[in-house]
Amino acid sequence: MSELATPVAVVCDPHHPAADAVRGYVAARGLAAARWYPLRDIDDVERAILASRVRRVVFASPQDLLTAAWNRTINPTHWSPPGVQIDFADSPPAAANLDVRDALACWQLWDRARRRRQAIAGVILSVVVLAAAFLLLLP
């Protein structure tokens, strides 16, 4: 099936905790023909927006879109062209205009996960370099 088939994209992992809610949201708005993308393929959706193949994107929550922006997986300016509608299944219709506190709360969740990944990477790399130093200094 061609990537060009539908102007509506749903960005949500099949096993996302809110996947059922997203399916309900999509069905209630008659968007059954929407194409589903896993979160890791959000950059494909961005390319589709730039090519004007997608005009409406549904996310489970603002967290998913903002996380992709903070991870630099997408370019936020590419998501603001006129005529592109962004929906969040867990929010009322006007939620695209996020409260700053909501954005900060999203950032906190993202930052916590990022710090956890960095700490784990830090431990692993530290052990590797310490082993190297120890071996280098062996008589």
Place this chain on the structure above:
Amino acid sequence: MRALILLALVPLLMWLTQSALLWRAGRPLRLRISSTDLPERLKRINRIITKALFAAVLLVYPLLRGESPAVFYPPFLPLGPPMLNLVYGGAAVVLYLGLLYLAWTLTDNVRFEIRHGPAHLAWRLAGVPLTALFIALAEELLFRAVLLNELLESFDARLALPIGILVFAAAHYVRAVKRYWTFPGHLALGALFCIAFYCTRTLWLPLGLHAGGVLVLMAARPLIRYTGPPWLVGASIFPYAGLVGLLALGLLTLNVWLQFNRSI
């Protein structure tokens, strides 16, 4: 026991000095040794007196042994091949710390961030080598040449070394400090320096290790920000206090032991 007694007198005299200065400034006395609340001029006097107390220990101790300082200390810094241990110690510490900082920078647990203007930064960094050497020399003379040497003369190494390590670590907390969870880091540091002295019976190796460590930490301080969790990267000037720092100190101690090998 002369060394232990002399060192134990230092916090007592520090407290008496502090109390006198607090009384002079019209402030209430307190049990903790801390210079907060003292006017700046009296803080400076307090610092000078503290340094003078440590210098007094270094001068008085050899006299109590019936030796002049000029005779007592030189054997701990013999000229010739043992001086190379200074370079080994410094290089080993720079290797460990340098690799750790590299690993932490690559994983964004430490960030390179210049926080001063060029002139101020240059001024700060210019003073680091001499300051590192001075701090390390003073502490090594005090805790190894005076204290540990006497402990090793009086007791079996299995007792002398733990006492030497404990006193060294505790000395860093005599004055009120911001954080106490770094104590295991100071214990590990004390173990490294004490083992280094024990293996060589001169100050060159512990001096190299100590000065190398102080050099790297002081040079890095105005240039980096610790963004990782304290259990990983320690805290500010104490990166060795985190779990990884403790592991690093343990491995380096083992390196020193294997390189200079002496059985306890």
